[in-house]
Amino acid sequence: MPHKTCTSSVVSPVQDDRSILELPGRRPRVLFIDAYDSFTNNIIALVDQSLNADIEVVHIDDPRFSDGSGVSFLSFLEGFDAAIAGPGPGNPQNESDVGLIAELWRLPEGSMLPVLGICLGFQSLCLAFGARVERMNEPRHGIVTKIVHNSHSILRDTEEVEATQYHSLHVDLGHLRQTRLSGTHNADLWSPSKACPMLEPLAWDCDDRRNGYVLMAVKHIERPYWGVQYHPESICTNHEGAKVIDNWWNDAKAWIKRNKDDRRTIRERQFSASQHVSVIESVFPDDMTDLISGLTSADGPEQPEVSWQAISAKDLSAADVCEALDLPVDKLILLESGLRPDGQPVRTETGRYTIIGLVTENTTVFQYYTQSQQLNIVAPHRNNLERIHSIPNVWAFLKCHMQQRRTTGGPSSSPFWGGLMGFISYEAGLATIEVDSPSIKPSGLRPDICFVFITRSIVIDHITHVAYIQTLNGQADQHWIGDMINTIPQIVKRGHSQTETSGSSNFVGPRREELSTEQREELNRKELDLLLHQSNIMDPDQSEYCRKVRECQESIRAGDSHELCLTDQTVVRIPTSPPELRFSWNVYQRLKRINPAPFGAYIRLGSSKNGVTIASSSPERFLSWSRDGTCQYRPIKGTVKKTPELTRADAETILDSSKERAENLMIVDLIRHDLHGVVGAGNVKVKKLMQVEEYETVYQLVSVIEGQLPGSHNLALDNLKTQEPRHARDAAPGKSGLDVLAASLPPGSMTGAPKRRSCEILKGIENNEPRGIYSGVLGYLDVGGGGDFSVVIRTAYKWDQDAEEIEQPDGSKKKFDVWRVGAGGAVTAQSTDVGEFEEMEAKRDSTLRMFTEFSKKS
Known part of the structure; x- marks a missing residue:
């Protein structure tokens, strides 16, 4: 369903010796880019409850940012602490299927912000840094599997993860395990491939006989980009699998403190969290x-x-x-x-x-x-x-x-x-x-x-x-x-x-x-x-x-x-x-x-x-x-x-x-x-x-x-x-x-x-x-206020x-x-x-x- 888009304006800079995230009464401000998915609101609910965040939602084809220059989108991003590139139908190789999501990976160094890619967003991230995105031998939709991870980064302090997968495409890093060449199971799984030296694997599905090793999570070695192929918000993903949201935010805060707060002056904008717009308008003609x-x-x-x-x-x-x-x-x-x-x-x-x-x-x-x-x-x-x-x-x-x-x-x-x-x-x-x-x-x-x-x-x-x-x-x-x-x-x-x-x-x-x-x-x-x-x-x-x-x-x-x-x-x-x-x-x-x-x-x-x-x-x-x-x-x-x-x-x-x-x-x-x-x-x-x-x-x-x-x-x-x-x-x-x-x-x-x-x-x-x-x-x-409908x-x-x-x-x-x-x-x-x-x-x-x-x- 559509979400209310908030008009924003840049206001006077805020001067404070503390981290911007430590200012009293200020909640994390997260941008969610929606690719017209039917699980978006579940992710927003999970982020809201995990981070106590204000979340604003825009669609991948938001007309406000269609000028082609990217200037308006860059300006818009200045009011956010982080962004989430959401799931959705389609193929990340099709520009129309990802829209603004692809712009996140092209941000100049001074405008970068932490990003978590989920499913389609994850595939788009990997594609942007050298990976191939290919069809799976057997699509995995609504399938729950146990994944192997290295307890690092967004999967640290995480025990056994049962993850719900919704995808027909998968990311091929050119990794030894994916090409079925020789390699030690434990050591080689976590090393970047020659084809994608900037992408560090964090988790795999290793039990899929039809598809081989399927990449489940990744982080960029230098930039504040992380991604997961599975859906942490699904009702059948266990609590350990949903921990990636908290862990991602902890990593994002650390990056913000290192890379944003050294400027001391934070450009804030007027901000109001996204609100779901009902099909029913609240004002009647x-x-x-x-x-x-x-x-x-x-x-x-x-x-x-x-x-x-x-x-x-x-x-x-x-x-x-x-x-x-x-x-x-x-x-x-x-x-x-x-x-x-x-x-x-x-x-x-x-x-x-x-x-x-x-x-x-x-x-x-x-x-x-x-x-x-x-x-x-x-x-x-x-x-x-x-x-x-x-x-x-x-x-x-x-x-x-x-x-x-x-x-x-x-x-x-x-x-x-x-x-x-x-x-x-x-x-x-x-x-x-x-x-x-x-x-x-x-x-x-x-x-x-x-x-x-x-x-x-x-x-x-x-x-x-x-x-x-x-x-x-x-x-x-x-x-x-x-x-x-x-x-x-x-x-x-x-x-x-x-x-x-x-x-x-x-x-x-x-x-x-x-x-x-x-x-x-x-x-x-x-x-x-x-x-x-x-x-x-x-x-x-x-x-x-x-x-x-x-x-x-x-x-x-x-x-x-x-x-x-x-x-x-x-x-x-x-x-x-x-x-x-x-x-x-x-x-x-x-x-x-x-x-x-x-x-x-x-x-x-x-x-x-x-x-x-x-x-x-x-x-x-x-x-x-x-x-x-x-x-x-x-x-x-x-x-x-x-x-x-x-x-x-x-x-x-x-x-x-x-x-x-x-x-x-x-x-x-x-x-x-x-x-x-x-x-x-x-x-x-x-x-x-x-x-x-x-x-x-x-x-x-x-x-x-x-x-x-x-x-x-x-x-x-x-x-x-x-x-x-x-x-x-x-x-x-x-x-x-x-x-x-x-x-x-x-x-x-x-x-x-x-x-x-x-x-x-x-x-x-x-x-x-x-x-x-x-x-x-x-x-x-x-x-009296009730209702009941059958299919x-x-x-x-x-x-x-x-x-x-x-x-x-x-x-x-x-x-x-x-x-x-x-x-x-x-x-x-x-x-x-x-x-x-x-x-x-x-x-x-x-x-x-x-x-x-x-x-x-x-």
Whole structure:
């Protein structure tokens, strides 16, 4: 994510007999040059905590220093004690991949400052002083190894180092060990080579049979330059490996004292540490605040009043509620916990609650188009008025809107009191990292973000067996709450005669309700299977998919990515069914039966001309945050398909392989970067690292990363305690969960790392086809301050506009709905093309089974 660049000016010199680093109250001032990497914020957090330093970040292509003379960059460097040349994608031999990093090694003697190069920065340093940078025989991404070091310089007082490596290229010093010529192991390792006499080796990876000896650390003999190939900030690099930061700074201070302080006069500049710039701007334009004020005044009071009642709900299911209340299936949003046969959630830590959002005649709909930056607001309470606004920053709008509606008073045990429910597409996420979406003709545009503002909801707690009946309409909705209090016990009573096993025929009118449960199931199954018998499924071509896997691996070998999350979509064409059949709802019921998961969802929004239907059974939480500001990610990377012969022990052995663990580790480190960028150093913890979880059709490798928004809880409560009217332009400047959400898109488990470069590569490999809803996220933003979003995987969706008329053998034309089921996997250097195709198929089939009874493939 971008960082705020600080304007600086040179001020009067400071005269003092002490070392500049000993001046009272002065923190070390470190420049970090970012090569658009996805681990940058982890390094900054480590440096911050290790050195208590002020760190300013600039990108390798910062336009302020593009004059070509180098004068402006030299002047800029005068305000720093040291610099770090960070990691990033690419090759140091390509000037565009390193930019300002290469300038550090060309500094004149009087302008030099201590520099630590990490990964790409390390390679650039070595290249500048005679080394070659070459491709490795086998790239090492997410691989943790023990390295050999000489306990010297930045590795002094260091014991055994376990180091995480992320690189496809390596430095060749022309050393005896690298050329496989004779040489004594211990003595020759630490001597400079003839080709690079100024570079002293400090550490090696000596156990890599495929690549031979790989240089891991180096120092310049005369200049204040040090470098490490491995990543000291990675969660799997041990404490000894992270010591290089402290040791580097000690060496840097010694050099500064010898070479800078002899002048006594230090030219200081006005300096402020770098601050992460949220995707959400902190200042909202007046026209946006006026828009939101108009919306909130039309919807009701700015601060909604939560009214609620809790009622016993043992054995209550979402299907029971929707059927009994005759909710309009053409406008429904349901986030549902998958249940085991005994009624307990499949995963209690993530799938505890089911949320039914009631879309009423007064529900406001928000649709945002990324390509045109157009926000459509449909306000039924204003006679279905549709307003179109040009809003470059939709995240600022959403944050501002939710701050206006922030409230208290709901049940603390209910995660959702009301607010926005909906989805965010993959392409909306691309916009947050400044990657252009595939170009789409206006006629083919679909909303990239779609939310509805829910004022009435029913939340079912499947652990305590309590249902929360909630409204944001205050006393005006007491009658509705009373009706629900009376109705739900009757639903529970009838629920024992209901079943979800084959998509019970919900909302279909009294004629069907007169049938017995068994009769309804049988009739429903026959009608569904009749349609599915006429369906047509187009799978990804295996040879083409394998070719794409190899293309991904070529990008990895070139150093442009650590891993690439390749995806493809299966297209399912099904005859358009009459509304009374409720086909979409019924196949969703089938999906949740065959593949129950913590994050089930059925969403049907929009008009008949521009409607969308989503049936999801996702196992993966993307991001949740509580009302007190605790954020949690649960990335899934590493999958084994269940078979009758496979035991859990077998799955654990497979998922403990270096390939599977590397996939997960890369995403964990990427998520730590995203989270550090918003919540700051010291506020991110990995609560669970690469543990196996069992699901209905697969075993998965799961990690849990948490972070705390500083001061968010107290800040929210203070705002809500005030009785003064609140306006968007007066919104609190503190970060919220929505800031974290916007800073983390697209989901790292669907992109690879580094995220920006990986997304650019994938766009080309996937033929510039938009992923759409698949690979995005869906969930809710709660008026109480919380939020929860799942990754859109194990999901089928359709747009009404995509329906096709297909000519039949008799010459007639028949209308078909077009459903899409996406699936894929993380391609690494250790992948096999066939293995990746089979993994994609296993993931896809867990969803596709909802359509495949009697259907035929083409």
